[in-house]
Amino acid sequence: MAIPTDSRLGASVNGDLADRVQQLRLDNQLGAAKSGGGGSWLPWVLCGLLAVTWTGVGARWYKAAPAKDDAPSATPAASPGTGPAPGTQAGGAPAAEPGALVTQLKGTVIPSLQVTVSPRDVAAEITELFFAEGKRVKQGDRLATLLDHQYANRLKTEDASVKSAEAQVTRSAAAKAAAEAKVAKAESALASAKARLTRALASQDRATKDFAQAKRQDATGTISTQDYQKFEADKLGADADKVAADADVEAARREIDAANADVNTAKATMTAAAADLGAAEARRDEAKRLVENCCVTAPIDGTILTKSADRGALVSPMSFNVAAGICSIADLSKLEVEIDVPERQITRLRAGQECLLQADADPSRSYRGVVDRVMPIADDTKNVVKVRIRVYLAKTEEPGTFLKPKMGITSTVYEKAFALDPARDYLWGDEAGRQKDWAAGWKKK
Known part of the structure; x- marks a missing residue:
């Protein structure tokens, strides 16, 4: 091959390519004779194909040249013990300017309460x-x-049980009242017996004294035998009355003890009956609840x-x-958008960021939203973290008329704190507590 001269160093790439193709002419190798003055068409076809190929490669390279928004940028490694480099967030991600677009991802509408x-x-x-x-x-x-036939019949059975238990409570209460009356009667009998005993003691004391005096008189012979015998008989009668009165008192006391025992038995029976009534009422209430649940x-x-x-x-x-x-059932006035955020972008999102939500069904219709929470666990199968965006419908839009669960949504997140507009937004009712979390999340830059 001839060594190129200086004049050929400035030739274009296509010229060099043409020279090489000219050297690879196949007509001489194949022994094909050509008429004078006419060249072969094959080299020029090959040149055209190669030129088209290189043009396509150059076009693809030109389109792929701009760097994507989510491509990680090279940042200098921080030395141990130092914070993130200036202009970067934690994790090495570049800090977004206030109001700048953070990310734009596809998501799905889901009800907050279903x-x-x-x-x-x-x-x-x-x-x-x-x-x-x-x-x-x-x-x-x-x-x-x-x-509800089965449960209605059960309710009737439990109603009957309640009535039976109520009757048992009534009977036990009557038995208790009778026992208490018996106690009162026995106490009255005891009081009478004690009174008789008191009289018997007084009579015995008087008869004992009279008989002692009669004995002294009989010793001196100043009393007749008849009078002496009378005082002796009075003394014996008073002693007998005292013994009878003692027996009556003891019998009255035993009768009181028996009546008190009957009262205690009646109380226990009434307590058991009340417990049975409570159990029957509980079973009836449960049967009634099951009937109502039908x-x-x-x-x-x-x-x-x-x-x-x-x-x-x-x-x-x-x-x-x-x-x-x-x-x-779902409350379609309280909707959320769930997006899958790549792990390399998750540090860019935090609670409280403002979002613009556009439904695939009608991109011209947009909704206001706020990053509500970042899920505490990642999906290792797709290397993403799920993020929930709260949707705020306009007060003029009837919930469920357009935005529906499982619709596709394009979610655009901005580096801007979300601000409620009570005059425009359909409020959820829990904003007082959620705004504190959004404010705390927004401060974590």
């Missing part, structure tokens, strides 16, 4: 339904009625999202083989 409605503690057949998908309901509105009501204000069962279906929240839910 409830699956099912019967509570009852399993029965659905006899009536009073809702349809998309219907707005208030808390306490009736949604469905279940067949009427399924809305637990929250919201919109019916899905219907899981229809009339005639058997629902049972306590069985794995039978459907448990009837429908799902």
Whole structure:
């Protein structure tokens, strides 16, 4: 091959390429004879193909040349014990200017509050339904009625048990009152016996003194035998009356003890009857609750999202083989957007940042939002961290008319603190507490 001269050093790349192609002419090698003055077309075709190829490579390189927003920038390594470099956030991410766009990611609308409605503690057949998908309901509105024959019969049985227990309480109270009356009567008898004993003691004392005097007189012979015998008989009678009075007192005391025992027995019986009554009333209340639960009501204000069962279906929240839910309800006035933030960008997001939310269904319709919370756990399968953005609907928009759960949303986050506009935003009602968390998150720069 000839060594190039100085004049060829300034030739273009395409010229060199043409020279090389000219050297690789295949017509001489193939022995093809050419007419005088005419060149082969094959080298020029190859030149054109190579030129097109290099043009395409250059165009692709030109498009890929600008660096992406989320590409990590090279930052000088910080020495141990020092903070982040000036103009950077913790983790080496470049600090965004106030009001600048932080990131723009796709997300999905989810309700902040969604409830699956099912019967509570009852399993029965659905006899009536009073809702349809998309219907707005208030808390306490009736949604469905279940067949309640089994629970109604149980309620009747428990009602009868309560009445029987009440009758037992009444009987035990009457027995207690009778025993107390018996005690009072025995106490009265004891008082009478004590009074007789007192009189007997007085008579005995008087008769004893009279008989002692009669004995002295009999010793001197100043009393007749008849009078002496009379005083002796009076003394013996007084002694007998005293013994009888003692016996009456003792009998009255024993009668009081027996009556008190009857009172204690009646009290115990009444206590047991009252306990039985309480148990019967509890069973009746439980049976009544189950009957009431056969009427399924809305637990929250919201919109019916899905219907899981229809009339005639058997629902049972306590069985794995039978459907448990009837429908799902969500409050569509309180929506959130869940976005998956790459781990390398998560330090750019924090609670309190303002967001612009645009639905894929109508990008011209936008909503205000705020970064509400960063989830405390990452998804190691996708190397992302989920972030929840709170959506604030306009007061003029009826909840659920456009923005719906599972819609696609483009979420644009700005380096700007979110500020509520009570005159424009449909408030959630918990802003007093959440604003403190947003303010604390915004300060963590």
